Amino acid sequence: MNDKRIYESPLLFIKDSLIGENVKRSLKTLADLQGVFRNCEAYEQMSPDTLLYEVTCHMPVEEGTIGGLYFGITKIYPGKVGGEYFMTKGHFHTNMDCGEYYWGIEGEGRLIMMDQTRKVWSEQVFPGSLHYIPGGVAHRVANIGNSVLSFAACWPSNAGHNYQVILENGFSASLQCVNGTPQLIEI
Numbered sequence: 001m002n003d004k005r006i007y008e009s010p011l012l013f014i015k016d017s018l019i020g021e022n023v024k025r026s027l028k029t030l031a032d033l034q035g036v037f038r039n040c041e042a043y044e045q046m047s048p049d050t051l052l053y054e055v056t057c058h059m060p061v062e063e064g065t066i067g068g069l070y071f072g073i074t075k076i077y078p079g080k081v082g083g084e085y086f087m088t089k090g091h092f093h094t095n096m097d098c099g100e101y102y103w104g105i106e107g108e109g110r111l112i113m114m115d116q117t118r119k120v121w122s123e124q125v126f127p128g129s130l131h132y133i134p135g136g137v138a139h140r141v142a143n144i145g146n147s148v149l150s151f152a153a154c155w156p157s158n159a160g161h162n163y164q165v166i167l168e169n170g171f172s173a174s175l176q177c178v179n180g181t182p183q184l185i186e187i
């Protein structure tokens with residue numbers, strides 16, 4: 001007999017794709033990350049249309065809602081600008097109390113974090129890795145492999161994103177490929 005109390009999930013999270021209502025997708029190209037990479041000459045030589053990453057988010061409540069959550073999957077394509085790996089813009093949460101979980105789905109990457117004293121550290125991202133990003137810590141992810149890196153994230157709907165402070169001051173270290181291996185180079 002059909003049990004009318006059992007509903008199909010309105011959302012599907014299969015491997016690195018998210019399907020359902022209230023799901024929004026945004027693409028980031030090199031043009032969207034102007035001023036982010038260290039090597040300006042290398043940046044200028046690449047096509048501004050180069051796709052760096054895409055984010056698919058489930059946003060079931062209005063931005064700013066206290067107590068709500070957002071869920072997102074980020075796919076970063078492999079590549080470099082000069083020696084610097086393709087990476088996300090990076091941000092602090094506007095509401096510094098708000099932390100976030102990231103977890104690796106596929107590929108190989110680094111989660112780069114920086115606190116408000118500009119101390120930087122990083123964690124390896126791989127399928128199954130789980131990362132807790134405390135409030136007040138800026139975060140970005142770089143793809144250090146030759147294939148797509150994807151990871152999922154869950155953060156409070158009142159976190160907000162402060163990109164401006166990162167655009168103005170950057171991170172105090174950048175992840176560069178040195179003799180084939182990733183190294184966090186202090187600036």
Ligand code: PAN
Pocket residue numbers: 055072074088089090091100139140153155159161
């Ligand atoms: C993530 C990021 C996502 C893209 O969902 O927003 O990975 O990175 P940027 O937002 O820095 O471009 C997250 O950290 N949300 O809070």
Ligand code: ZN
Pocket residue numbers: 091093100139155
């Ligand atoms: Zn975040």
